[in-house]
Amino acid sequence: MKLTEKTIVAALRRNGYKATPQRRAVIRAIANSIDHLTPADIYDRIHLDHPGIGLVTVYRTLEVLATLNLVCELHTGTNCPSYTLSIPQHHHHLVCSDCGKVVDFTGHNLTELEERLARESGFRINNHILEFTGCCRTCQEMPGTASAAR
Amino acid sequence: MKLTEKTIVAALRRNGYKATPQRRAVIRAIANSIDHLTPADIYDRIHLDHPGIGLVTVYRTLEVLATLNLVCELHTGTNCPSYTLSIPQHHHHLVCSDCGKVVDFTGHNLTELEERLARESGFRINNHILEFTGCCRTCQEMPGTASAAR
């Protein structure tokens, strides 16, 4: 399924959340960006068109979207997470710890593992994180950086 | 390989880091705990025996240990990461988002995927995170919580 603003708004309503203009703006900001955005990134982009929307609202909206698994959260080495919509399909991440570049990848299915774990542990599993960290080609060729020194 | 204080100290030296009493204390605190510890947790435990060691030093030590892949970092839903030694072998995590309980699991090998990704992306990959989040059996049976309400 493709997650458009419309789909997401429907998902909010279905779960008893209101579709406010503020939430729509946050959703649109994420949907229109190729990159993963931090809360502050989203705030900055929204703020141009909607000076009234505060950073707090961005945080609150992201919390709701994350609860409904509508956004995918990226835990880079940096000190705050960033977000994209869970589109066009479930994907995982490869992050350069030098420059922060993020490459999405698909094709690794964790369903079977998830089922095994649920069976063995008794957990009801509802999400997962799979991220590889390393050094991208560009940074490898750049001398003098922390990771090139290894 | 089993990571004892001795092994870790050797790894530090081998990489040009000094084995200070402060660092040893941090290592021992992590090694002696079954649980994953946050920087503040570690600080608290150390502080009893070594009142002189500051939280800042804990952060700095963890940074070094993480760089050398001697500790494994856990990104729970909470607002700060926690750490264990990378022993007895590489493992992954299953986290209850209600009570924070962490279950380690092994037996899922990502080497093949890692190699494929390295080949396709040009990254030199040096680490990864694999975490499942959900609701543990105890919390599922507890009525009135956020996740039981679903």
Place this chain on the structure above:
DNA sequence: ACTGTAATTGATAATCATTTTCATTTAGTG
């Protein structure tokens, strides 16, 4: 064992991210 030096530390303050509080506003039901 002694010395020199670069690495490390501790204290403090600064910064950055996130959460709380609460009075006001508003989406969406009926």
Place this chain on the structure above:
DNA sequence: CACTAAATGAAAATGATTATCAATTACAGT
């Protein structure tokens, strides 16, 4: 159109992490 619970904005509080810098210390080399 009115009502009500949910959502918002502003400001302050909290919590985590990082920067700065002078003082200390591990350890390599004598």
